[in-house]
Amino acid sequence: MSDFITKRAEDINQWYNDLVIKGELADYSSVRGCMVIKPYGYALWENMRDALDKMIKDTGHVNAYFPLFVPKSLFEAEEKNAEGFAKECAVVTHYRLKNDPNNKGKLIVDPEAKLEEELVVRPTSEAVIWNTYKTWVQSYRDLPLLINQWANVVRWEMRTKLFLRTAEFLWQEGHTAHATQAEAIEETKKMLGVYADFTENWLAIPVYQGVKSESERFAGADDTYTIEGLMQDGKALQCGTSHFLGQNFAKAFDVKYQTTEGKDEYVWATSWGVSTRLIGALLMTHSDDKGIVMPPKVAPHQVVFVPFLHEKKPEQNQILIDKCNEFVTQFKAKGIRCKIDTDLMKRPGFKFAEHEMKGIPVRIVFGPRDLEENVAEVARRDNLSKESISQDKLVDHVENLLTEIQANIYNRAKEYRNTNTRECTDYEDFKSKIAEGGFVITHWDGTAETEEKIKEETKATIRCIPYDYEQTAGKCIYSGKETKHRVLFARAH
RNA sequence: AGGGAUGUAGCGCAGUCCGGUAGCGCACCUGGUUUGGGACCAGGGGGUCGCAGGUUCGAAUCCUGUCAUCCCUACCA
Structure with missing residues (x-):
């Protein structure tokens, strides 16, 4: 589907x-x-x-x-900067349109309205600034x-x-x-x-x-x-x-x-x-195969409430919605961004899938059953687990959960990043590691030629000379020259 | 910029080879039954086929041009 x-x-x-x-x-x-x-x-x-x-x-x-807009003469003032961006600039050359005499209802650029000096649409603002x-x-x-x-x-x-x-x-x-x-x-x-x-x-x-x-x-x-x-x-x-x-x-x-x-x-x-x-x-x-996973701190909605609404039971619906609102007020007081899904037409399963796709960190479900038992079902987006939480503990629980999710997805990403950052001293090994993906930390002789060769042969570029790795002496992986540069290579977007 | 592919209903597609006046699924509208993990039944509305030319009695289908989008390279935040 x-x-x-x-x-x-x-x-x-x-x-x-x-x-x-x-x-x-x-x-x-x-x-x-x-x-x-x-x-x-x-x-x-x-x-x-x-x-x-x-x-x-x-x-x-x-x-x-x-x-x-940046007048072209200003744009070209810093030569290297201008040269670096020249190939990708949009340029304004005219300031007026007029009716096309040969094609009613259409407009053409008025050739009379050519600018004395072209204006570059800023690709970056150093020049004007x-x-x-x-x-x-x-x-x-x-x-x-x-x-x-x-x-x-x-x-x-x-x-x-x-x-x-x-x-x-x-x-x-x-x-x-x-x-x-x-x-x-x-x-x-x-x-x-x-x-x-x-x-x-x-x-x-x-x-x-x-x-x-x-x-x-x-x-x-x-x-x-x-x-x-x-x-x-x-x-x-x-x-x-x-x-x-x-x-x-x-x-x-x-x-x-x-x-x-x-x-x-x-x-x-x-x-x-x-x-x-x-x-x-x-x-x-x-994100995962179910969709986006939003970091709680920047998520547009941090919590979504899904009351189990029934088209034929307006009184019950109102009780459920009131319950949600009661909690929304408490969450808002703590600065937590909430949304209540009151759509009558969509069934719960559909809503769950939809909110998961959009990555809302926490889902709180209220059904008639939960109200009777004085609980709520709380589901977290990062690991898709759910548990039943007593209503009097709900606000604190969710507040902590948001912090936990934020930490969890960071740690998960960091673990992935770390296990996919590997050291390497042999060029053949380097090539296969690069092909597998991730960062490779290795010595580089500091020359543009070597960098270019490696890029041609492996599509990997030097991402940076990282703070996190000591600049120890060693042999360049490509040329074998003694060097103190240790750099991170990877294929990049 | 080079290579590959695709443009048909809001979305995803079939129909194109072999021309005959447009179809399917989802979505949407109406009614009913449903409702704790992507409901079901019935009825209904919506497109002239990316755009511009050409061939033809007749073009989504053939020809020419053009534009756009996606994927792989190249460039970059």
Whole structure:
């Protein structure tokens, strides 16, 4: 039946698409590569956004908003950055349409309305922002500048995948300016830490923190720090990045400040971002063959009540619904997000399956039988177990259960990630481990050539030089050269 | 961008080879029986077959072009 989710073992890509579409998070749209985020998916994003926004503000940043369009001349100012994004930019060339004289009721682009200078739809906002910072920074007193924006950006991707890679996506991008290199590097690392904290503690996705190799670096950055997750298909997913931009943008946009000694110095910069891709990461990390498994902390609904309603028994229905409402009030007082399923038409079994597909962490069932016995049936989504709980203990029980589920799915994901992170010193062994999926930790001689060869031969890329693994001496797995780099390889999304 | 596949009702599909005026399942509407893990029976509404041309008395079906989507590569948050 089409209402069921494709099994992971059958077709993991279809499984993922089913989670998104049948879980009602998003829909395909009539715009190439762009999706419609549906209310349930957007509620999830709002919860994620609100939590992260607070963390960003708690670390001293403030929000602002910069324009969607970047004049081409500004865009090309930082050469490496421009070059890196050039192939995937949407460009506005005209500002007016007019009626087609040859085709009634149709419109054409008015050739008279060509823009003097093309506008690039931002694929990222460094250019507009640094052009603005130029006027904001005069003195060391203006620093640091710690600004974040929530925005949409457009990258004209060839192949798109719901949430993981869409032509337009939502994200936050932080852009900071500092007086010293040390302070900027500290900021870069600090924000990576915020991302790791957020993905692990809110989304329950374990991540490796580390530094990108040069070839994987953000265009225009001196260093890119990353958090990398492992998805259930054995592929790594870059979940967020934090860039140390050096003085590249300061020089390109001439952003200088006067020191206490009265000298002019270029400022030091960082930028960092996470996107709606994190929704894809969350789905691919926790979900199962029955559907989505939402981490309680960001789940749009944390608890769903299913009263056993009977079309022919309105009095009984009302008693059951009243009972639900009584508990909803108590849950809401504790900040727990609830929903009551009062649909008369659908049978309980159907509702159970539906709520499981959408990943609601806890289901509470009230039937006439439960009322008589003064209990409720409580089912948890993460391990599909259920138990009968006395009503006077229900609120505390569920509150604890949400915490337990959050911890359980994190531990489960971490165990999967850990057992699929393997050490390796032999190239043949490396190839077979990479083919099986997961991360492989191994020595690399630090050259782009070796990295490229390994990518060609195995499709694996260096995800990062991880914090978690000691940088001990050893032999490069490919060239055999002595090296101190130990890196994480994986096939990636 | 290269390779493969697919566009027919809201969704999933059959019909296309061999042209004759569109069908099935789910969903939806009405009525009834059901209701502790995806109910059943009966009746009913909805599409001119992605789009644009062409061939033909006649095109979902044949031809040309075009657009879109999915999968595998390549690129990326």
